[in-house]
Amino acid sequence: MPDAAPIAVLPLRPLTVGELIDSAVLLLRDHARVLVPVALVLAALEQLLLYPLRLVAGATPPAYLPTFDRLPAYWFLLAVGAACEGVIIALLGNLTARAAGTVLLDPGSPARGLLRPRGARLPVALLVALLAGAVMFVASLIMPLWVVGFALLGSVAPAIVLDRVGPFRALWRSATLALRTGGRAAAVRILGYLVWWLLRIGLAVGAVTGLHSAGLLAAEWHLPVGLAVWTLTNGVAYPALACIDAVVYLEARIRTEGLDIVIDRARRTGSAMLTPPAGRR
Template sequence: MAFVRATKLGGGVQTGVLPLRPLTLGELLDAAVALLRGHAKVLLATGFVLAVVEQVVLYPLRVGTARPPYMFPYDDRLELYWLALSVGFATEIAIITALGGLTAQAAGPALLGERSRIRFRGGQFGAVAVLAGAAGAAGFLAAIACGVPWFALYALIGLVVPALVIDRVGPLRAIGRSMVLSCRGGLRGAFVRLAGYVAWGAVRVALGIGTLALIDLAVDSLDDDIAWLIAGTAWALVNTVAYPALACLDAVLHLETRMRTEGLDITLSRARATGRPPAASLVL
């Protein structure tokens, strides 16, 4: 992917996939897709592996809990159905958090118009893995409680890994910084993250149920295990794109929120004007 250096766009300087100015929701989503496109090989490959592992974990929990094609739960399996949903929510939040370790590496150079290769780094990998595991555990508890707390958790911790990787703060400070940034501007960051999740969630549900509904029209009946296998395959494929895209949105949103509320765009412009390395301005 070619990055454009210091060109004008909509009143702001465009140095990469992200203009140096506050963005609308649509522009944020576009920037996230552009970031994903620029590092598609690594992000999609990693997303595919994690999405397949997720479906393998969830398959035994799902079989026999709901009737295809619309997956309404059986009356005598409500507890197991809710457990499967909760584990699914936990794996989602953990995977997106883990992928943030890669997308955050790409976002800084992309903002500055620099080419970069993202890779797994030893020390940083450990911290990201711990945060992803903690997010998954917290996500499971929030989901199994009643479901609603999970969405609040998802909205507030999305910038944890970008804060760790881009701002280079410690894990504990990254958690607090994510919550602070997400709540600024009337919870703008939190709502943007939820909007991205809902958009991709609609695609995933439609694809999984739609695939089963089409097959159900052609086949007289499907056993539950086959139905869930088909749905799981469809979800694994769409999650291969959805999870990295959501992680890209987190990285882009982190930088945009810093521009909107901390003047990062001004700091970077001054660094360029005075000949200082702009990358140093990303670090707190």
């Protein structure tokens, strides 16, 4: 069985949930020099965009909890924040999908030149990222639909890069993959988000509160330090989530479409084809 060892970044076989997380961590580790700096820039822009909305909503660092007299403004803030996360993860997913695709074709040769536009389909990638953000914004206005929207969008970037489909078909492709095998891919994406959400909350709140309790952080520094801490934590969390998306997408295709057979044949023959045409089983 090819790539059956647990240390492989992307083994060509169905994986357990734990192995999916391990593969995503390995993918992030191998490409952190590119993914984390890009994520930090995007996370900083997100914090700048959310800053005036937080002022209007009366949300203060580090936890940015709501105030009951400004709940409509806070709800709008949450929707914009969800949209920003959707856009950022989709943009980073363009990078992680290409990295994961290269690992599949040649496991001994990590992806290079992830920031080069060749093969990135940048206009389509940007459009699908904006579409993902729009879906998350609308879904977040109807709060329970946030979970549904986030769960179904994990494969939009991989579908653009590896399936070479258009933006609207990528949305449909992502939703159908997420719902296969009892919604397994959707559940793993939600699980990954919850884990990283708890880590982000713990780190951000713990850092600011701990420094303040120790007398090392004056009240007027809560805002800049809070912004910095959230930028740093998101700068790791967002590429980690994008790596989960790439791994889950490929594993779903291995599990349901026989992608492992196609890739193994491509490795042996030197074919440039990474994946079979989207939607074929």
